[in-house]
Amino acid sequence: MASSKTKFQYQQIAEKVKDRILLGEIAVGEKLASERILMEEFGVQRNTIRQALAELEAGGHIVTEGRRGSFVLPPTAAARGGTFLVNIEPGSGPNGTALFEGVVHIANSLKMNVQRFSTKPLPNSSMNRLPDPEDLPPDTAGIILWPHHPINMARLQKLNDVVPVVLVDHKVAGTSLDCVRFDDAAGGRQVTEYLLLQGHSRIAFLTDEVFAESVQSRWQGYLTALEEGGAPYDPRLGLLYQSLDSEILGMTIAHLNQNPNRRPTAVICSNDLVAFALLRCLNTMGVRVPEDVAVTGYGNSMPQYAAAISLTTMDQPFFAMGQEAAKLLADRTRQTRSERLRLPKDISLPMKLVVRGST
Numbered sequence: 534m535a536s537s538k539t540k541f542q543y544q545q546i547a548e549k550v551k552d553r554i555l556l557g558e559i560a561v562g563e564k565l566a567s568e569r570i571l572m573e574e575f576g577v578q579r580n581t582i583r584q585a586l587a588e589l590e591a592g593g594h595i596v597t598e599g600r601r602g603s604f605v606l607p608p609t610a611a612a613r614g615g616t617f618l619v620n621i622e623p624g625s626g627p628n629g630t631a632l633f634e635g636v637v638h639i640a641n642s643l644k645m646n647v648q649r650f651s652t653k654p655l656p657n658s659s660m661n662r663l664p665d666p667e668d669l670p671p672d673t674a675g676i677i678l679w680p681h682h683p684i685n686m687a688r689l690q691k692l693n694d695v696v697p698v699v700l701v702d703h704k705v706a707g708t709s710l711d712c713v714r715f716d717d718a719a720g721g722r723q724v725t726e727y728l729l730l731q732g733h734s735r736i737a738f739l740t741d742e743v744f745a746e747s748v749q750s751r752w753q754g755y756l757t758a759l760e761e762g763g764a765p766y767d768p769r770l771g772l773l774y775q776s777l778d779s780e781i782l783g784m785t786i787a788h789l790n791q792n793p794n795r796r797p798t799a800v801i802c803s804n805d806l807v808a809f810a811l812l813r814c815l816n817t818m819g820v821r822v823p824e825d826v827a828v829t830g831y832g833n834s835m836p837q838y839a840a841a842i843s844l845t846t847m848d849q850p851f852f853a854m855g856q857e858a859a860k861l862l863a864d865r866t867r868q869t870r871s872e873r874l875r876l877p878k879d880i881s882l883p884m885k886l887v888v889r890g891s892t
Contacts, residue, residue, distance in 0.1 A: 543584035546575050550585065551594055554605055555860050557642035565595065565603040593867045615674030616646040617862060618664075622653055622681070628834045628851045629679075632701065635855020636677060643863055645674065654682055663688045666695040675862040677855075680705055697865035697873055699858045703746040709877050711865065713858045716881040717747045720847045721754025723886055724801055724829050729762040731892060733799040733827060737770040737789070739811065740803035741777035748803045751831065755801060770797055777807065782814050790820070798826060799892070805830035808844055812891070827892040836887075843890030854882055 540548070550571075553559045566574070571582045586603055589595045597603045619636055621629045633647070640647045648670075652661045661684040675697040678689075686707045692698055693710055700712040728736050738755050742748050752773075759766050772785060789796045802808035808830030815822055822828050830846035833839055839846055857880055865873045 541584075542577060543581045544588060546571075546577070546581065546585040547588035547592075550589060551592070552860065554594055555639055555642055555863065559605050561605050563605050564601075565605070567602065592864065615866070616648050616670060616672050617675055617677060617859065618648055618650045618669075618673055619677045620652045620679055621649050622651060626834060628832065628849070631851035632679070632855040632858075635852040635857075636859045637855075638852075639856050639859035639863065645863075646672075652678070652681070659683055660685055663692060666692050669696065674866050675699065677701060677858045677862060693874070694870070697862055699862045699865070701854055701858050703750075704879070706746070711861055711878045713854055713861060713880045713882065714747065715849050715854070715884055717750035718754040718757070720831065720849075720884045721751030721801070722758045723754070723884075724831070724845075724847055725755045725758035726762065727886055727888070728799045728801070728827060728829070728892065729758065729764060731799075731827065734764045735767065735770065735795075735797045735799070736764070737772055737797035737800045738803070739772040739774075739777075739800055739807055741774050741807050742803065743773040743775050751801075751803055767795075769795065772800075777810070779810065779814065782810060783818070786811075786814055786818060786820070790818075796826075799828070800826060801829050801831075803831055805832045805834050805839060805844065805846055808846070808891075809838075809842070812842060812844070822891050829892060833887055839887075840889065845889045845892040846887055847884050848887050849884055850882065857882065 550565070559565065565571075568579055568582050572579055575582070586595065586597060590597055590603070594606060595603045596606055617636060617640055619633055621633045633649070637647050650664065652663060654660055655662055659682055661680055661682045663685060673696055676692065677699050679701045680703065684705055686705065689698070689705060689708055689710070698710050700710050700714075702714055704710075704712050704714070725736060736755075736759070738752060740748050740752070756766060769789075774781070800811060802811055808828055811828055812822060815826065815828070820826060828844070830839065830844050833846045833848035861878060861880065
């Protein structure tokens with residue numbers, strides 16, 4: 534796990550022990566390992582371990598009873614028996630399923646419930662439909678929100694005033710809320726650097742969600758890698774669309790292929806579904822992958838299918854994202870309103886490039 538701020542060593546140790554508690558590896562009421570054993574495990578001095586234990590105790594995770602040692606506490610009354618609301622929409626695909634399962638994994642260890650709710654826009658509206666704070670179920674302990682549409686920022690802030698809200702996948706501009714997301718700028722940069730190392734200099738970027746913050750971050754990483762790699766950016770290779778149908782895609786590829794000196798030798802797709810559509814289009818046109826053009830996806834959202842068609846892609850661990858969001862939400866339920874609103878957390882999760890035959 535990576536964070537926007539560097540943590541002291543004792544804080545890192547406290548995080549690791551807290552993860553074991555939340556994952557159920559150390560049961561409620563169980564005694565923690567002795568200070569000496571923890572010193573040996575983490576390779577630190579006794580004072581560092583004591584600072585870590587003090588951090589865990591301040592967060593309500595353990596209690597230290599003199600010479601008897603430190604013991605795991607149950608979730609506080611604010612969280613115990615409560616419900617986490619998660620907006621996983623029907624048809625959200627394998628990423629939504631993995632995210633939800635990650636949340637449930639942590640919630641089960643805390644004896645909490647998880648309930649889906651819908652933010653699908655109402656007819657004739659393009660805005661995420663958020664619940665009114667006054668209409669929340671009485672046992673709501675917190676909300677995990679994956680914004681898929683423009684959002685009413687005032688309503689979102691009002692929700693966060695009443696119960697803790699953790700955003701996943703991307704932030705909402707103009708709000709200050711906890712967020713767990715992937716380091717998409719690093720992901721866009723990594724896949725571009727890989728293609729540059731393969732000898733590609735004309736690399737296109739294709740998206741069907743130009744306004745998504747996560748896509749813009751991938752685009753920024755792509756531009757940074759081109760600049761640092763000495764490959765000039767050609768605006769004609771920025772294929773930035775908001776929705777993309779097969780006809781438009783075919784016209785785009787045909788136009789790029791008219792001039793052999795200007796057509797791309799590689800295309801970075803902002804998600805796997807765009808890459809699947811591009812591969813179908815290229816196959817119809819008789820363009821060979823990777824001989825004529827290399828193609829990469831992003832997400833590894835359907836790994837078996839991606840492996841079957843040999844798609845190189847960035848792997849996003851949505852299960853881990855769900856776990857991190859649930860752990861952060863559980864922490865927030867232990868805090869007062871002023872404490873949790875004082876300093877929002879922005880947690881970035883790393884990804885890895887999965888290289889297959891399309892490059």
